[in-house]
Amino acid sequence: MDYNFREIEAKWQKYWAKNKTFKASNDSDKPKFYALSMFPYPSGAGLHVGHPLGYIATDIYSRYKRHKGFNVLHPMGYDSFGLPAEQYAIQTGQHPAITTENNIKRYREQLDELGFSFDWDREVRTSNPGYYKWTQWIFIQLFNSWYNKVSDKAEDISTLVVLFEKEGNAKVEAACDEDTPVFSAEEWDIFSEREKQEILLKYRLTYLADTEVNWCPALGTVLANDEIVNGVSERGGHPVIRKKMTQWSMRITAYAQRLLDGLNKIDWPQPLKDSQTNWIGRSVGASVTFDVKGSDDTIEVFTTRPDTIFGVSFMTLAPEHDLVTKITTPGQKAEVEAYVEATAKRSERDRMADVKTVSGVFTGGYAEHPFTKEPIPIWIGDYVLASYGTGAVMAVPCGDQRDYDFAKHYDIPIPNIFEGVDISEEAFADKETTVIANSDFLNGLSYKDAMKKIITELEKIGHGVGKVNYRLRDAVFSRQRYWGEPFPVYYVDGMPQMIDLEHLPLELPEVEKYLPTETGEPPLGNATVWAWDTEKNEVVNNDLIDHKTVFPLELNTMPGWAGSSQYFNRYMDPRNDEAIFSKETIDYWQDVDLYIGGSEHATGHLLYSRFWQKFMFDRGYVPKDEYAQKLINQGMITGTSAFILRQIVDVRTVVEIDSKIEERTFQAIIISDEGSVSKYDKDELEKIAENQLDKILSEEENKNIKLIDIEGYDINMHLSIRVPVDFVNSSDELDVEAFIKSPFGKEYKHALFVSNKTYREIEKMSKSKYNVVNPDAICEEYGADSLRLYEMFLGPLEQSKPWNTAGITGVHSFLKKLWKLYSSVEGGVEPTPENLKTLHKTIKKVEEDIENFSFNTSVSTFMICVNELTAQKCTGKAILEPLAILVSPYAPHIAEELWERLGHTKSIAEAPFPKFEEKYLVESSKEYPISFNGKMRFKLELPLDMGKDEIEAAVLAHEKTQEQLQGRSPKKVIVVPGKIVNIVG
RNA sequence: GCCUUGGUGGCGGAAUUGGUAGACGCGCUGGAUUCAAAAUCCAGUUCUUUCGGGAGUGUGGGUUCGAUUCCCACCCAAGGUACCA
Known part of the structure; x- marks a missing residue:
């Protein structure tokens, strides 16, 4: 009997679903194992071959752990809030919930086809009210917490109030806003309730603040840095400006040090840890205060090199800095204002990326050197970012190349404060060999000693203090979108109030339009029933807002990462309506043992979720302050884009139109391969001209046109154009006929194809590059087991690799050989020493490979094993039974079928993994x-x-x-x- | 610029503590089977060669009895990231 994968795979997928083979119990004597894949955003394009790569790896590991006797939790769900569904809604009016539902359905079908061992009973969707109820709950917990730097953890806001009542806030060490005023216990006592709330908001872990954003007036929305190209919006090309906006923020900076420290105890890839470390960006230095000449204002700067303070020859402020308008002298006003305006048009990313140009303007103002009392000119420059540090820099041109270039450009003095160093060509930044000179009391000191000395001196004169600074900023948590979690917040007299847990979830309201309102409010501003009645505790019509018992609700929604920051814990107890998860389930499952996903989430999801986990830990909800012990980044599967070369050629001809002879030039499209063609012979030219005549006949209905002669031709231009990979075969040849019939090839109907050869380039797989490959067709032709094996066989999991189906026949014929091996199994046959040797070296290798996540080499090992056993004519059950178990994590359908044919009535999923025995491998x-x-x-x-x-x-x-x-x-x-x-x- | 990862046949890749470079698969060549094709099976396949051999893992050095593996310098590619003070 032949290997009928279609029948087999359908049969076992049905069996697993019906018998709930992979249902995980929250109560088991077995040791637990939690294997997690990053859940997908269900996009309209469906699953492509890159998605399953990580899922297959997690699935193999899960199935392996099950064979090894673990109670395995292997869930899957959907990160189903997101922009594409909303954009589709804006275009078509279709509710994002419907789009999302349809997309999920398609994802589910595709996932089911691949035979994953998910426990579907635990599926979560971030856009389900039953799920986002708990996202809203966490938000409220954050709102009700502050960060105590003494206990080094988040605590309930009530403990802060107790401190304020007792001693005011002067001695309270807490993460809070920079502009928090100092007050005594007595003052606190007489503050109004509103004043108290305003103060507390400066301490809460989620708080309202004015944040600079990229505002696009035309789209009425805020854009991310990568949505802006050359200062205009990527979509539509509208201007973008920097604007301040009141938004919810998360005080992630309170956790900066712990997020850094935590990296030491988790087994995550070093590159990923590096990028989180860089993102947090810890630097040690000092905060230094400079007085502004002729005013009471001061400029605070953070510097990592306070030891070079005697080398300061100017200061630079970010153009957005609050002091700029105050400092600027009338003479400089026009120039400064023009510069500030020009800067507002540039995105932050743009400003940071431009290293080449030096630009800035002198404000006319001066600061005073804290020691020498010398005047220091104050400049503004767009290389200083308002969002980093204090938005001001003390410039030391002799010790910093950037300052050096600036000073050279604007002819500012460059005092040398290093002993025996030539700075005529470039700045000197080597800390190791630094010896300070021309610096009063620092003269002759090394970097290390000078650092210590200067900080003491700064503190003595009250002009500075040693400080650790982080690049990490608080995370903006508001989005001006529709398709996201609503905040459980209403406003009384402008102050935010939380809705009680018992009234959650606060569900998304219906809106007519998904666009921002005409007054520039977020889409929820379109909702007519979006007010909170504090007596009935329910959402009511906006007409009822009286600011006495009925209040307006928050109009922003939460960002994409809100729903994904605790989903791994929710899987443990996903249907619990009383709590985010029960204490028993979190105590049992504890944390994720293996997490597999892409490295593109390094500084987004993977940092925010660690932050929330630490918060949950501080508040006693979870037992571990890091949620994933081991993490693996699967590499990207790149696509092979195909290109053809399009030439536009003017062919000069003589034609006869309506019995009149005239000269006419046809513009013809010629498709050739990579080497551009510059010469055409007469036959080809005739063909080109005939093609064009056909075109003219069909378009102009001019029936009386005839080609008389060709006089010559000019090549106009040539250009590479993408063609969809579906029309290109494995020899890189374009199926011209199919191509020109398709919507992509319409305009080439009358083109002359000199060559059908395409040239190919490896790029990221993306819909816009026409190089996406879906797994469906491969599943249909070769089956899920072949696809699973092939994706693993492509190469090491963590490396990115191009997708190329050319080799899939290899793994498919391996499965056929495996099938054949079991065609005449005999029970009583004694295994030969060769049989045992082959089997046991396979067990050894496969087990080592799985433990090392080296799945590609296992596939080779299986091939070798089957080749050897076939050559040995092995038919013994004693060999073939354990082999089926070895194969089952990789190719579960065929393994189940063979297992059943060997006479078993229960699924192979729980069969114990074969035990390796060294004795069979001993050689003489x-x-x-x-x-x-x-x-x-x-x-x-x-x-x-x-x-x-x-x-x-x-x-x-x-x-x-x-x-x-x-x-x-x-x-x-x-x-x-x-x-x-x-x-x- | 910086950080990270990688560079091995025509292609994907293997080589587990420094010890037989190119496992396994694709492709290609030849053969068997077939009226023919598909499928299947067998043999060969790094380059070069005077058929003895010689060279060879991005380049150039180094350590070693021995280097794809360790060290130094450089080149190239991909990804990330930044006037980070």
């Missing part, structure tokens, strides 16, 4: 490679129990040795028993 002899000067020349079979000296004698006596030496006597002979012999001479 070894084929030694005999090398001369490190190059292997011939092989010699010798017993393994032979001693070093005996081996040397045997090798030297061999005729081939003599041949190699040609009479020379060896200088040295290296014998490593069991390994190698190397003769030097």
Whole structure:
């Protein structure tokens, strides 16, 4: 009987679903194992072949752990809030919930086809009210918490109030806003309730603040840095400006140090840890205050090199800095204002990316050096970002290349404060060899000593303090979108109030339009029923807002990462309506043992979720402050885009139109391959012209046109154009006929194809690059088991690799060979030593491979195993039974079928993994490679129990040795028993 | 610029503590089977060669009896990231 994968795969997928084979119990005697894949955003394009790569790896590991006797939790769900569904809604009016539902349905079908061992009973969708109820709950917990730097953890806001009542806030060490005023206990006591709330808001872990955003007036929305190209919106090309906006923020900076420290105890890829470390960007230095000449204002700067303070020759402020308008002298006003305006038009990313140009404007104002009391000119420059540090820099041109370039450009003095260093060409930034000079009390000190001394001195004169600064900023948590979690917040007199847990979830209201309102409010501003009645505790019509018992609700929604920051914990108890999860389930599952996903989430999801987990830990909800012990980044599957070369050629002809002879030039499209064609012979030109005549006949209905002669041609231009990979075969040839019939090829109907050869380039797989490959067609042609094996066979999991289906026939025929091996199984056959050796070396290798996430090499091992057993004509059940279990994590459908045919009535999923036994691999002899000067020349079979000296004698006596030496006597002979012999001479 | 990862046949890749470079698969070549094709099976396939051999893992050095593996310098590619003070 042939290997009928279609029948087999459908049969077992049905069996697993019906029998709930992969249902995880929250209560088991077995050790737990939690394997997690990052859940997908269900896009309209469906699953492409890159998605399953990580899922297959997690699935193999899960199935392996099940064979090893673990109670495995392997869930899947959908990160189903997001922009594409909303944009589709804006275009078509279709509710995002419907689009999302349809997309999920398609994802589910595709996932089911691949035979994953998910426990679907635990599925979560971030856009389900039953799920986002708990996202809203966490938001409220954050609102009700502050960060106590003394206990180094988040605490309930009530403990802060107690402190304020007792001693005011002067001594309270907490993460809070920079502009928090100092007050005493007495003052706190007489603050109004509103004033108290305003103060507390400066301490809460989620708080309202004015944040600078990229505002696009035309789209009425805020854009991310990567949605802006060259200062205009990517969509539509509208202008974008920097604007301040009141938004919810998350005080993630309170956790900066702990997020950094936590990296040491988790087994995550080093590159990922590096990017989080860089993102958090810890730097040690000092905060220094400069007085502004002729005013009471001060400028605070953060510097990592306070030791170079005597080298300061100017200061630079970010153009957005609050002091700019105050400092600027009338004479400089026009220039400064023009510069500030020009800067507002540039995106932050743009400003940061431009390293080449030096630009800035002198404000006319001066600061005072804290020690020398010398005046220091204050400049503004767009290389200083308002959002980093204090938005101001003390510029030390001799010690910082950027400041050096700025000083050179604007002819500002460059005082040298380093001993024995030439700074005529470039700045000197080497801390190791620094010796300070021309610096008063710092003279002669090394970097380290000078740092210590200067901080003491700064503190003494009250002009600075040693400080650790983080690049990490608080995370903006508001989005002016429709399709996201609503905030459980209403406003009383402008102050935010939380809705009680018992009234959650606060569900998204219906709106007519998904666009921002005409007054520039977020889409929820379109809702007519979006007010909170504090007596009935329900959402009511906006008409009822009286600011007494009925209040307006928050109009922003939460960002994409809100729903994904605790989903891994929700999977443990996904249907619990009383709590985000019960204490028993979190105590049982604890944390994720293995998390697989893409590295593109390094500084987004993977940082925010660690932050929330630490918060949840502080508040006693979870037992671990890091949620994923081990994480693996699967590499990206790149696509192979196909291109053809389009030339536009003007062909000069003589034609007869309505019996009149006239000259006419046709613009013809010619498709060629990579090497551009510059010469055409007469036949080709005629063909081109005929093609064009056809076109003219069809378009102009001018029936009386006839080609008389061709006078010549000019090549106009050529251009590479993408063609969808679906029309290109494995030899890179374009199916011209199919192409020109498709919507993509319409305009080439009358083109002349000189060549159908395409050239290919490897790029990220993306819909816009026409290089996306869906798994469906491959599943249909070769089956899920083939696809699973092939995706693993492509190469190491963590490396990115191009998708190329050319090799899939290899794994498919392996499965056929495997099937054949089981066609005549006999129960009583005694396994031969060769059979056992093949089996056990396979067990050993496969087990090691899975533990090391080296799935590609396992597939090769299976191929070798089946090739050997076939050659050995092995039919014994004692060999084939364990082999089926070995294969089952990789190719579960065929394994189940073979298992059943071997006479089992229960699923193979729980069968114990075969035990490796060394004794079957013991050898008595070894084929030694005999090398001369490190190059292997011939092989010699010798017993393994032979001693070093005996081996040397045997090798030297061999005729081939003599041949190699040609009479020379060896200088040295290296014998490593069991390994190698190397003769030097 | 910086950080990270990688560079091995025509292609994907293997080589587990420094010990036989190119496993396994694709492709290609030849053969068997077939009226023919598909499928299947067998043999070969790094380059070069005077058929003895010689060279060879991005380049150039180094350590070593021995280097794809370790060290130094450089080149190239992909991804990330930044006037980070």
